[in-house]
Structure formats: structure tokens, C-alpha cells
Amino acid sequence: MSHAYKRRHHRNIGKGTEPALIGVINAGSSSLKFTFYESDQPILSGQVDGVGVRPSARATGADGAALDPPDLGHTPVTGPAEALPGLIEWAKQKLADRRLAALGHRVVHGGLRYSRPQRVTPALLAELESLIPLAPLHEPHNIAPIRTALALRPDLPQVACFDTAFHRSMPEVAQAFALPHALYDEGIRRYGFHGLSYEYIASVLPDRAPEIADGKVVVAHLGNGCSLCGFRARKSVASTMGFTALDGVPMGTRCGDLDPGVVLHLIQQKGMAVEDVADLLYKRSGMLGLSGLSSDFRDLLASESPRSRFAVDVFCYRVAGHIGSLAAALGGLDGIVFTAGVGENAVPVRAAICLACRWLGLELDEAANRRHGPRISTAGSRVAAYVIPTDENFMIARHARALLGSPDESSSSARNL
Numbered sequence: 001m002s003h004a005y006k007r008r009h010h011r012n013i014g015k016g017t018e019p020a021l022i023g024v025i026n027a028g029s030s031s032l033k034f035t036f037y038e039s040d041q042p043i044l045s046g047q048v049d050g051v052g053v054r055p056s057a058r059a060t061g062a063d064g065a066a067l068d069p070p071d072l073g074h075t076p077v078t079g080p081a082e083a084l085p086g087l088i089e090w091a092k093q094k095l096a097d098r099r100l101a102a103l104g105h106r107v108v109h110g111g112l113r114y115s116r117p118q119r120v121t122p123a124l125l126a127e128l129e130s131l132i133p134l135a136p137l138h139e140p141h142n143i144a145p146i147r148t149a150l151a152l153r154p155d156l157p158q159v160a161c162f163d164t165a166f167h168r169s170m171p172e173v174a175q176a177f178a179l180p181h182a183l184y185d186e187g188i189r190r191y192g193f194h195g196l197s198y199e200y201i202a203s204v205l206p207d208r209a210p211e212i213a214d215g216k217v218v219v220a221h222l223g224n225g226c227s228l229c230g231f232r233a234r235k236s237v238a239s240t241m242g243f244t245a246l247d248g249v250p251m252g253t254r255c256g257d258l259d260p261g262v263v264l265h266l267i268q269q270k271g272m273a274v275e276d277v278a279d280l281l282y283k284r285s286g287m288l289g290l291s292g293l294s295s296d297f298r299d300l301l302a303s304e305s306p307r308s309r310f311a312v313d314v315f316c317y318r319v320a321g322h323i324g325s326l327a328a329a330l331g332g333l334d335g336i337v338f339t340a341g342v343g344e345n346a347v348p349v350r351a352a353i354c355l356a357c358r359w360l361g362l363e364l365d366e367a368a369n370r371r372h373g374p375r376i377s378t379a380g381s382r383v384a385a386y387v388i389p390t391d392e393n394f395m396i397a398r399h400a401r402a403l404l405g406s407p408d409e410s411s412s413s414a415r416n417l
């Protein structure tokens, strides 16, 4: 999404004018994305990629123009958190006389307890450590930069924002696997993820799609990771992602729904090691596995290969199937919202999904779809369809600001960066 777009639209939902900065950190297994916000405006953002292999960094300023990125040349970066001290030094120079009020972090799992963001304390960190077994591939990478920042700047307030939090409103029937109840009680249940993206969409729906905002809406977050969420009055009542971010629709490299018997077969009959099965399901399946070409929809849509076409067909079939299932969970459907990299950009993918949803009363406006809407259904369509860009980092910055009060007024902790 362009900076101009964000500026235009965030003006509507921004309320503070505090000049102190909120830094947002989104750390994955091999990358660290960051954005520094002044009020609701991103003034410095970028990412460090290829951590542990060949680290590289890029950055953009307030106008969206490229800047000299942080120099990682002499830093042997083995984990994303290790890039943080260099990044903060670099940001200090770029942001000269501005003050950093707080850091907000994306944390994938907040367990059963957290339905809201939390101020970081030693007790919270200990609790988040205890959630690592629930998200072993993500949680450690999310927690590491919090620890690094705490060691570097113990006085700097930090806020953890959870991808599961938005879904704590799901009814128990939507959370349960049909497993013995004791497992449910110990936390083996459907949590749902991408909550910060859904929360952002929920926050802008009244402005962008007022006629459906408080109705029954399916939001399709289709990016590298993909999930769908059923909203009733802007609250999550069902999600396609479950216990882990493997569930639901197929993704770039993840398989989505799978008969658990396949996992047993791979281990028991084919003798695969558990780690190899995990690698297969997380990194070699989805669009990459089906196409044998790429995990990126741009490559698949540009390719003539029948397998690439088949991969896209499987994806659209499965997304449409889940829209039907979520409509059943909602007891009806007023609208569908497409968001994230694929949902915001892939015209043919949206078209195929909408076509498969005609039986639900959705009529696609093809010309509107080609220009990315925002409304892509016809005026007479019973079910509306929209394209709305998401912005998880913006949501995190808002949470950090709200949780800490106005950073300018409580600025005993807001020092020069």
C-alpha cells in the first residue's frame, strides 16, 4: 500500500497529534519489519531480510522514497533480534531530534488469556515464554526483540500485540476440535491468527463499507499466509486458522486443511522424520508444492504452465469453500472483504473466488475488480464485495499509543531516540 494511500485514509481514523514516536517491530524467523510512526503517519519504515543466510536491509522515508538502509555489513546476524541494536542506532541518526515513546511488537500467540494488547513486564515475558510450545516456529522470534530492547533500553515502554487476541470472541463451538475434552481444557483448540489485520479491517469498515460494517462479513486475508475470518458486527465468530498457522486455506508454502491421516501415513508408512514432515507442511506445500514453480501468485499468474494454473484453481476452490462454511457459521452473508498481498492485487484470483460465490448472491463487477474497487460487486448484488488494504503495523502503533496514554504527556520515559 502506498504511503499516500495510508495518509489519505488514516486521517479519518487518527485522533492523536502527539509528535513522539511509536516504533513497531514485526519479527519473523528470518526477517524483521519495522515502522516508526509520528501520530498516525509512518515516517520511517523498512525491513531486514535473509537473516541467518545473507542479511540485507531496505528502508523508506515519510514520502515513500528509498533511503540508505541500516548497514548490516559487519554484523553477523543469526537471528532477527540481533539486527535491533544496529537498527535503533541507524534510526537515531535518521530521526535526529525526535523522541521514541514506545515500541509495539507483533506477537503471534497470546494464549487463552489475552484478548487485548499488554504492556511488557517481566511477568508477561515469562508467560509468553510458556506459550512457545503453542507456536514454536514464531513465538521465540517475536519475543527475542522484546528482550533485546529491554536490555538495551530498560526504561522504554513496550507493548505486545497478539495475533490471536481478536479471535478470543469466538464461541466455544468454533474453538473446539472433536478431541477428548481434557485436551481442549489444556489449550489444544482453534485460536485463529492474523488478528491484527482483521482488527484493522474491523476498525475501518464503518468508513469504507458502511452498508455491511455491522452485518455478517467474511474477511479474506490472502497474503503469503492466508486465512479467512467471519465477522458478526465486527467481532470474530469463526476463523479458518486453528491451533497453528497451518490450518485452513492453502498458502504460499503451507498446506492448509489436511486430513490428519496424511500426517500419520507420512510418518508410519513412509518413515518420514517428524522434522521432515514439518518442513514439508510449512515450507514445501501450498502454491509452491502444487505448482512446482513458486509460492508467489505473481509468478503463478504469469506462467503458462498447467500446474501453475492448477495451483491457482485449487486455491480459489478452497477459499470459496471456506467462504461457504463461514457463511454457515454466520447464519448468512452480507459481504466479503479481500485484503493482504493477494487479496489486494490479484484480479483473476478475486474474480474466480467471486464467481464461485455466485450461489451466495454475489455478483462481481468485473471492471471495478480490474481497478481494485474498493467495491467490486455490482450495485444490485445481494452480497457486497470489497477490496480494503490492511495495515497491521498501524494497528500495533495505535494499540501502543492507546495503552500508554499520550506519550507526550507521559513523557518521563520518552527520551531522545
Ligand code: ADP
Pocket: 222, 223, 224, 225, 252, 295, 296, 297, 298, 301, 340, 341, 342, 345, 346, 347
Ligand atoms: P505477508 O503475508 O508476508 O505480509 P503480503 O500480504 O505482502 O505477505 O502478500 C505477499 C504475496 O502477495 C506475494 O507473495 C504474492 O503472492 C502476492 N502479491 C503481491 N502483489 C501481487 C500482485 N500484483 N499480483 C498478484 N499477487 C500479488
